[in-house]
Amino acid sequence: MISLQPSKGHLLIAEPSIIGDMSFNRSVVLLADHSDQGSIGFIMNKPLEYLLADLVPEITSEFKIYNGGPVEQDNLYFIHKVPDLIPNSVEISGGIYWGGDFAVVSDLIAENKITPNEIRFFLGYSGWDSEQLNQELEANSWVIVENNYKKNIFGKSYDTFWKEKMIELGGEYMLWSNAPENPTYN
Numbered sequence: 001m002i003s004l005q006p007s008k009g010h011l012l013i014a015e016p017s018i019i020g021d022m023s024f025n026r027s028v029v030l031l032a033d034h035s036d037q038g039s040i041g042f043i044m045n046k047p048l049e050y051l052l053a054d055l056v057p058e059i060t061s062e063f064k065i066y067n068g069g070p071v072e073q074d075n076l077y078f079i080h081k082v083p084d085l086i087p088n089s090v091e092i093s094g095g096i097y098w099g100g101d102f103a104v105v106s107d108l109i110a111e112n113k114i115t116p117n118e119i120r121f122f123l124g125y126s127g128w129d130s131e132q133l134n135q136e137l138e139a140n141s142w143v144i145v146e147n148n149y150k151k152n153i154f155g156k157s158y159d160t161f162w163k164e165k166m167i168e169l170g171g172e173y174m175l176w177s178n179a180p181e182n183p184t185y186n
Contacts, residue, residue: 010144012029039132042068042077042126044066055123059110068125069126071125079092079098082097119154
C-alpha cells in the first residue's frame with residue numbers, strides 16, 4: 001500500500017492499536033488543514049447526544065452534533081458543501097468547505113434551505129502541533145487515505161464508517177472490522 005502524506009481533505013483512519021484512546025478509538029477524521037504549523041481535523045463518525053437546537057435555542061431544526069475532537073469542545077464548528085449559500089467559507093477540498101457566516105447558516109436552516117446532508121456541526125476539533133501528527137503516523141496510530149467520497153462524505157453512515165474503512169484497507173485490518181469496540185468484551 002502506498003503511504004500518503006497528510007494533506008487537506010485526506011482522511012485519517014484510527015489504527016486498531018489506539019483502542020484505549022477515548023477521543024480517537026475507531027475514528028475517521030477529515031483533515032481540514034495541514035501545514036508546517038500543525039493540522040486540524042474533524043471526527044466524522046462520532047455523533048453526540050446533542051442537537052443543534054440544544055446549543056442554539058433560536059434554531060428549532062434537528063441537526064445532529066458530532067464530536068469534532070478533544071480541542072475547544074465548547075466551540076461549535078461546521079463544514080458544508082454549499083459555498084454558494086454560505087459566504088466566507090474556506091474550501092478544504094473536493095467540494096467540502098469549512099466555516100462561513102453562521103447568521104446566514106441560521107437563516108438557511110430556519111427557511112429549510114439547507115439539509116443535514118449538506119452541512120455537519122461539531123463541538124470541538126482534532127488538532128496536532130507541527131510534528132505531532134507525523135509522530136503519531138510513525139507510531140502507527142493512523143492510516144491516511146484519500147477521501148474518495150469527496151463532498152458525499154456527509155452521507156456516510158457514522159456507525160459503520162470506520163468498519164468500512166477497515167474492510168477497504170484489507171489484510172489484517174479486515175480482522176479488526178468485526179472485533180468488539182472494547183476487546184475486553186470478547
